[in-house]
Every structure is written in structure tokens, then in C-alpha cells.
Amino acid sequence: MKSALLHPARALPSTGHIGRAATLALYDELSLTPKPGLVTLVDRGSHDDMDAHSFMRSLFALRSYFPKMAQAGSQGASFPVLERLGIEAEQRMLAATGGINTHRGAVFMLGLLCAAGGAVLAEQACIPGAAWLREALCRHWGEALHQRSLRASALPGGIAARRHGLRGASQEAALGFPVLFETAVPALARAHASGLPAPLARLEALFHIMAVLDDCNLAHRAGMQGLRHGQDAARRFLQAGGCAHPEGLSRAQAICDDFVARRLSPGGAADTLAAACWVLRVCERP
């Protein structure tokens, strides 16, 4: 089984490589333009309080955190150890951005994924495959994540999840990130394989994610109507041919304008896209 996962042409990654790939993946997401309602390198989307500089400062503040999480995962760290590293990283992010929440969801999601990558490296001594990552995440920290998801959150996304009965960041994690592994990673891999240039492949994957994710940022800002509006817009875009259509880019731009007019921002989908970019960067077999 082990040998089937080894790829002779690629060196075994280190925990440092796994962690650095998370920073690169967050940059993959940030540098994607256009993106509905989200901050890009050239516009603030639906945000008054943050721009690309805030995200770059946040990325610098977080860059040592992801390798630490991969290292902790490789040493079989308990959930409270991961949680403490995550809380410290979140504090560094807030200090770097003047209190603005740029990457709380990414600290949580990509942090856990790096820990799972570290665990697979230590246990299998191979380049992680997506299914192995998910299995390691659930086996090591699934029960703790489930317990964590039952706690009442005082944060905007957690409050929206409880109010509307949605699957927020905590619930997605407790289920082993189904939208990431069952929708985002296959969509991104398919889009690349279809020959779309990398930015369009990412945009296509973002719309696939938006179509199905219970994005609590949308629900927090605009209730269930806002969430359904975002999901419907993404579905219609994909049904009409998506990014491969000759008018794909101009249709995407029209959705961006609509999101800004409504002040919608799918931050959970953005994190899930970054996580899918990370999986493709580190995985032998996405």
C-alpha cells in the first residue's frame, strides 16, 4: 500500500514544505482576480476595513504557524496543543492587522490540514494523498472536533450557524471537511485537467464551492436570503458554462459587482479554495 503512494520523481516533503505550502496557497487565493465580494490584490470587494495590505501583513504574521502545525501533527499532538497554537496564531494575525479578522477561518482549517499532513508523513513516510489526509484528520482529532462543534460560539460565523442551522467552520471540520474533499479538490483538479489557465481553474473551483458551502459569512451579513442568493448565483454561472464559456469572465465580473452592491463576501468559500490549492500543492494524488 505504502509503495503505491510513493512517487519516484518527487522527493518526500518535509513538515516545513507542508507548512510553507499553506502560505503559498493563501497567496493563490488572495491573488485571484476577480473574486465575488472578496479582497483581491487590486480591490477590496465588499470590505471597508481590509485590503490586500492587511492580507499580506496577516500572511507574514502566520508564516511560521503552519510549519509548526505540521510538526505538531507529525509528533501526534493532542487537540488542545493544536488549539493553543491556533489561538496564538490568531492573536498574531490580529496584532498584525490592527484587530481585523483576515484569516481566522484559514488559521483553523489550514492549520488542521497541515497537522493532518504532518501525521501522514510520520505514519506513512510518503507524499500525502487527499484521502489519507482526511482519514488522519478524523482519526486523530475527529472526536475532539465533534465536541468542539457542540460548544456555543460567540463569533459571527458561529452565531449565524446556530441561528440558521448551518454547517459552519466547526461542523465542516468535525465532518472531515466534506466540501473541501468532495467538491473543492475534485473541481480544482478537473478544471486544471480541462486545460483552463491556473487563475480560471481557481475561479471555477471557487464557484463550485460557493454553490454548496453553508458560508456563514454570507449568512452573518445578509441572512439566509444572502446565502441562498450567493449559492444560486454560483450555480447559474456554472450551469451556463462557467469559466470555459467565452463570456465566462464577464459573467463572473457581473457577479462580483452584484456582490459588492449587496455587501456580500463569501469568506468561508475563500478559505476552502485556499485549502484546495494547498491539497494540490502537497498531495501526490488529489
Ligand SMILES: CC(C)(COP(=O)(O)OP(=O)(O)OC[C@H]1O[C@@H](n2cnc3c(N)ncnc32)[C@H](O[C@H]2O[C@H](COP(=O)(O)OP(=O)(O)OP(=O)(O)O)[C@@H](O)[C@H]2O)[C@@H]1O)[C@@H](O)C(=O)NCCC(=O)NCCS
Ligand atoms: C472554530 C473557529 C474557526 C470559530 O468559528 P466560528 O464559526 O465559531 O466563528 P467565526 O470566526 O465567525 O467563523 C469562522 C471563520 O471560518 C470561515 N467560514 C465561514 N463559514 C464557513 C464554512 N461553512 N466552512 C468553513 N469555513 C467557514 C470564515 O473565515 C473567513 O472569513 C473571515 C473574514 O470574514 P469577514 O466577514 O470579513 O469578518 P468577520 O469578522 O467575520 O465579520 P464582519 O466583518 O463581516 O462583521 C476570515 O477569517 C476568513 O478566514 C469565518 O470567519 C475558531 O476561531 C477556533 O476554534 N479557533 C481555535 C483556534 C484554532 O484555529 N485552532 C486550530 C486548530 S484546532
Ligand SMILES: Nc1ncnc2[nH]cnc12
Ligand atoms: N480574499 C478574501 N477577502 C475577504 N475575506 C476573506 N477570507 C479569506 N480570504 C478572503
